[in-house]
Amino acid sequence: MPRWARPDILKTETTDAFAPSRSSEGRVPTGESLRVIRDDGSVDLATDPGLSRPDSERLYRGMLLERILDDRMLALQRQGRIGFYGPSVGQEAAIVGAVAAMEAGDWIVPQYREPGAALYRGMPLTDLICQFMTNSGDPAKGRQMPCHYVYRKGNYLSISSPVGTQIPQAAGIAWAMKLRKAKDAVLVYFGDGATSTPDFHVAMNFAGVFRVPCVFLCNNNQWAISLPVARQTATETLAEKAGAYGLPGVRVDGMDALAVYAAVRRAATDAREGRGSTLLEALTYRIGPHSSSDDPSRYRDEKEAAAWRARDPLVRFRRYLEKKGWWDDGREAALEKEIGDDITGAVAEAEAKPPVPVDSFFTDVYSDGTWALREELAEARSVARR
Numbered sequence: 001m002p003r004w005a006r007p008d009i010l011k012t013e014t015t016d017a018f019a020p021s022r023s024s025e026g027r028v029p030t031g032e033s034l035r036v037i038r039d040d041g042s043v044d045l046a047t048d049p050g051l052s053r054p055d056s057e058r059l060y061r062g063m064l065l066e067r068i069l070d071d072r073m074l075a076l077q078r079q080g081r082i083g084f085y086g087p088s089v090g091q092e093a094a095i096v097g098a099v100a101a102m103e104a105g106d107w108i109v110p111q112y113r114e115p116g117a118a119l120y121r122g123m124p125l126t127d128l129i130c131q132f133m134t135n136s137g138d139p140a141k142g143r144q145m146p147c148h149y150v151y152r153k154g155n156y157l158s159i160s161s162p163v164g165t166q167i168p169q170a171a172g173i174a175w176a177m178k179l180r181k182a183k184d185a186v187l188v189y190f191g192d193g194a195t196s197t198p199d200f201h202v203a204m205n206f207a208g209v210f211r212v213p214c215v216f217l218c219n220n221n222q223w224a225i226s227l228p229v230a231r232q233t234a235t236e237t238l239a240e241k242a243g244a245y246g247l248p249g250v251r252v253d254g255m256d257a258l259a260v261y262a263a264v265r266r267a268a269t270d271a272r273e274g275r276g277s278t279l280l281e282a283l284t285y286r287i288g289p290h291s292s293s294d295d296p297s298r299y300r301d302e303k304e305a306a307a308w309r310a311r312d313p314l315v316r317f318r319r320y321l322e323k324k325g326w327w328d329d330g331r332e333a334a335l336e337k338e339i340g341d342d343i344t345g346a347v348a349e350a351e352a353k354p355p356v357p358v359d360s361f362f363t364d365v366y367s368d369g370t371w372a373l374r375e376e377l378a379e380a381r382s383v384a385r386r
């Protein structure tokens with residue numbers, strides 16, 4: 001039994017898969033969600049995206065990496081070695097399954113729970129951990145909160161802390177792709193809470209009117225810190241909001257990586273081929289705390305979280321791999337060890353780096369700086385020396 005799994009996880013609920021509605025009205029059947037992997041690990045041939053063995057294994061590695069990274073980073077935070085962390089336990093399929101369906105030139109606009117997507121795009125682990133430690137190896141040059149990474153080479157945008165900000169930014173990038181006649185699409189992640197922000201509605205309306213190539217992926221993990229999703233919306237699903245903007249909306253089982261992959265793949269293809277945007281709602285659950293600063297037992301019944309743990313997306317995907325004859329305990333143990341060693345190596349490398357030089361806070365805005373900034377820099381340097 002892997003360390004991240006629990007004995008109570010071996011039973012999952014069954015829901016029927018259905019073909020997502022692509023009607024021009026964008027109508028969404030409620031109460032159901034797209035699903036591919038059945039409880040026994042077999043796949044529904046009607047919805048199966050048919051991933052190859054290497055692609056399936058890569059997807060599983062991405063999810064396991066995110067799971068183990070969360071575990072290790074929360075421990076580092078408790079030891080005072082990083083300042084802050086936001087885990088994504090339970091959402092690995094919705095995060096990694098989505099990014100896996102995008103092409104290398106596409107743009108990824110993150111919320112703040114997607115280190116797994118940055119790593120999947122090729123971000124070096126050490127760079128990511130340097131960002132968590134805000135040291136001189138931080139690609140964001142120490143100018144962001146910890147856990148607000150950026151991976152420029154992977155077209156992975158810097159994280160915006162204010163909820164919802166990234167959604168119109170993504171619609172704007174997609175508009176730029178359309179103006180340039182590029183074949184690149186945009187994937188934007190956001191939470192259920194973000195659907196209550198004006199930014200969500202502005203972006204969806206813009207996307208509908210201008211038919212921009214954007215995949216809007218709402219990770220409905222059912223909580224916005226302490227606020228349940230029922231307080232965010234009066235509609236039965238979040239996907240059905242798409243209809244108001246003339247977009248298709250699809251609800252996906254967010255604990256099923258193949259379902260998320262299939263839905264995102266299809267939405268990205270539509271985007272690339274000029275059919276505009278799609279709103280996807282991945283139904284998940286925030287099994288862990290909102291962040292390292294949160295204690296969910298103060299506002300929710302943890303039995304609910306335990307029930308969702310029973311639908312662990314990693315366990316479900318592993319069953320699929322096993323059913324295909326592609327996986328066994330030996331491979332699992334080897335992969336866990338490899339990832340664990342990679343993280344240990346990256347942490348050691350990151351901890352050996354000096355802090356961010358104070359000068360970093362005064363560069364990249366003005367060519368020469370103003371007199372006030374020059375005075376502040378001199379003062380900051382003298383404080384740093386002390």
Ligand SMILES: Cc1ncc(C[n+]2csc(CCOP(=O)(O)OP(=O)(O)O)c2C)c(N)n1
Pocket residue numbers: 113161162163190191192193194195221223224225286290
């Ligand atoms: C505009 C704004 N309001 C409030 C906050 C504080 N805040 C940070 S995360 C968060 C909850 C967001 O919930 P959701 O969109 O569901 O994403 P999740 O954290 O569940 O992934 C809130 C209220 C913020 N960062 N920005």
Ligand SMILES: [Mg+2]
Pocket residue numbers: 191192193219220221222223224225286
């Ligand atoms: Mg949420």
